[in-house]
Amino acid sequence: xxxxxxxxxxxxxxxxxxxxxxxxxxxxxxxxxxxxxxxxxxxxxxxxxxxxxxxxxxxxxxxxxxxxxxxxxxxxxxxxxxxxxxxxxxxxxxxxxxxxxxxxxxxxxxxxxxxxxxxxxxxxxxxxxxxxxxxxxxxxxxxxxxxxxxxxxxxxxxxxxxxxxxxxxxxxxxxxxxxxxxxxxxxxxxxxxxxxxxxxxxxxxxxxxxxxxxxxxxxxxxxxxxxxxxxxxxxxxxxxxxxxxxxxxxxxxxxxxxxxxxxxxxxxxxxxxxxxxxxxxxxxxxxxxxxxxxxxxxxxxxxxxxxxxxxxxxxxxxxxxxxxxxxxxxxxxxxxxxxxxxxxxxx
Numbered sequence: 001x002x003x004x005x006x007x008x009x010x011x012x013x014x015x016x017x018x019x020x021x022x023x024x025x026x027x028x029x030x031x032x033x034x035x036x037x038x039x040x041x042x043x044x045x046x047x048x049x050x051x052x053x054x055x056x057x058x059x060x061x062x063x064x065x066x067x068x069x070x071x072x073x074x075x076x077x078x079x080x081x082x083x084x085x086x087x088x089x090x091x092x093x094x095x096x097x098x099x100x101x102x103x104x105x106x107x108x109x110x111x112x113x114x115x116x117x118x119x120x121x122x123x124x125x126x127x128x129x130x131x132x133x134x135x136x137x138x139x140x141x142x143x144x145x146x147x148x149x150x151x152x153x154x155x156x157x158x159x160x161x162x163x164x165x166x167x168x169x170x171x172x173x174x175x176x177x178x179x180x181x182x183x184x185x186x187x188x189x190x191x192x193x194x195x196x197x198x199x200x201x202x203x204x205x206x207x208x209x210x211x212x213x214x215x216x217x218x219x220x221x222x223x224x225x226x227x228x229x230x231x232x233x234x235x236x237x238x239x240x241x242x243x244x245x246x247x248x249x250x251x252x253x254x255x256x257x258x259x260x261x262x263x264x265x266x267x268x269x270x271x272x273x274x275x276x277x278x279x280x281x282x283x284x285x286x287x288x289x290x291x292x293x294x295x296x297x298x299x300x301x302x303x304x305x306x307x308x309x310x311x312x313x314x315x316x317x318x319x320x321x322x323x324x325x326x327x328x329x330x331x332x333x334x335x336x337x338x339x340x341x342x343x344x345x346x347x
Contacts, residue, residue: 089177
């Protein structure tokens with residue numbers, strides 16, 4: 001296999017020189033690219049970066065003996081995405097060796113992107129954000145998985161969830177998946193990490209061994225729950241810079257009628273109205289809490305259709321808290337006792 005890999009590298013480079021001069025920016029290779037352990041760990045071509053549209057036609061797929069090969073293109077924009085940790089293929093940027101460069105500017109551009117990748121991995125807040133994206137992908141799959149009936153479909157969804165969560169864990173440990181797509185390699189890498197959920201690998205192994213859809217659902221739920229709980233420790237502290245509390249005052253002046261509606265509905269035992277307006281306000285609370293750095297304002301947790309008095313009391317507490325925050329930041333509410341007073345102050 002070593003001679004085949006070297007011969008193929010020479011073949012690609014010669015083809016570029018003869019037929020694609022100026023059309024290919026870089027040819028990249030990695031040790032053990034797309035191989036199994038018995039194939040050896042010698043460097044083999046992996047992908048290339050086209051310089052123009054014609055360059056894409058260099059792409060080839062073929063089989064030699066029992067080995068399949070894929071000489072595939074990756075645009076500069078996609079490689080930039082690898083540096084930004086947008087894909088699981090970051091190893092293609094981090095670990096690749098330049099086998100051919102159209103010019104030194106292309107070589108330098110690639111090395112700059114490699115440094116960008118490594119710098120991004122050192123940025124804790126950035127890594128947390130990218131890890132959270134993977135967890136959200138897993139959650140989206142779980143929502144669909146909940147309606148699957150066949151064992152095969154459930155297993156496929158569970159496998160995708162495991163992959164996204166595994167990548168999230170690897171990223172939050174400030175590194176990247178270090179080999180081609182392989183669960184065995186990935187689990188081995190996770191075992192070597194310093195910081196992982198206690199039962200993550202056990203849940204993964206039980207999912208892979210399970211033959212029952214209900215059991216897989218339960219295990220995947222446990223896996224997601226444990227991983228989400230684990231990630232709470234990495235959440236960056238809220239950084240609120242130059243928030244305009246005039247905007248919060250304007251929001252409150254508009255939403256005063258919603259607080260009033262909740263009070264009226266509570267007193268009249270209208271649980272439907274209370275729930276509806278409570279959902280509306282809860283969404284608003286979550287937004288302004290994030291934007292203004294306010295404390296968590298949980299209203300719906302107090303909702304009880306059989307006893308709305310607690311819900312009404314909590315709404316008033318939150319309203320008072322928001323008003324106090326507005327005043328604390330030196331902003332006056334546009335509040336009038338009657339229409340005459342309002343008209344008096346209008347220009």
